[in-house]
Amino acid sequence: MPFKKPHHTSDKSCMKKDDDKFEILPRGLNIVWGNDSRYWRIPEEGPAELIQVSWLEVSGVVQITKAGTYSVSFEVKVKEDGFGWAGTDVLVMAKIGKTGKYRFQANRLSPGENIIPFKRLEIPVVGPSDLHFGLYEVWSGKWKGGLQIIKAVIQPLN
Structure with missing residues (x-):
């Protein structure tokens, strides 16, 4: 029996790009333990659960081509039966290049919350670069x- 990787690897076809705005659907993200049904459900379409x-x-990388300040969200x-979120910070993090220094924005979640965009993280980009988030x-x-x-959204602010 061949070994199945435990982590879900980004499917680049699940990233939509319009100029320098990116919309990344769940299958377009790297998800630790995402290939193990005990931990995640990642359908062909719709949200990852x-x-x-x-x-x-949960991470990804996009190629930024224009300088400016970008938001990452x-x-x-x-879900109503969600658990383990009380008093726990969930961080949105981003850096420029593999060796860049991370910036982060802390967020809090509660069961039963409607679809919400997290507080966005703003990060300056000097020129063409990989943005890791x-x-x-x-x-x-x-x-x-x-x-x-x-989804995840990366977009210029200016």
Whole structure:
């Protein structure tokens, strides 16, 4: 039996680009433990659903071609039966290039919240660069579930 990778790897066909605005659907993201149905459900279409993890790591990379300030945001929903989010910061993080320094914006989630864009993170880009971004909660050690990821959006502010 061939080994199945435990993590979901980005499908570039699930990224929409309009000039320097990117809309990344769940299958266009890298999701740690995303290929394991005990932890995630990632359908061909629609939101990715977190079943349960203690290590939330959802990331991606886009190629920015124009200088400016960009916003990084995720659109998510926590189902009514979501758990493990109380008192826990979920971070949207981004950096320029593999060796860049991360910037981050903390967010709080609650079960039953409607679809919400997280507080956006703003990051300056000097010129053509890879923008690495993600959604993380890897510090609390709490088991979490019931999160739906609708999409990530990277777009210029100016």
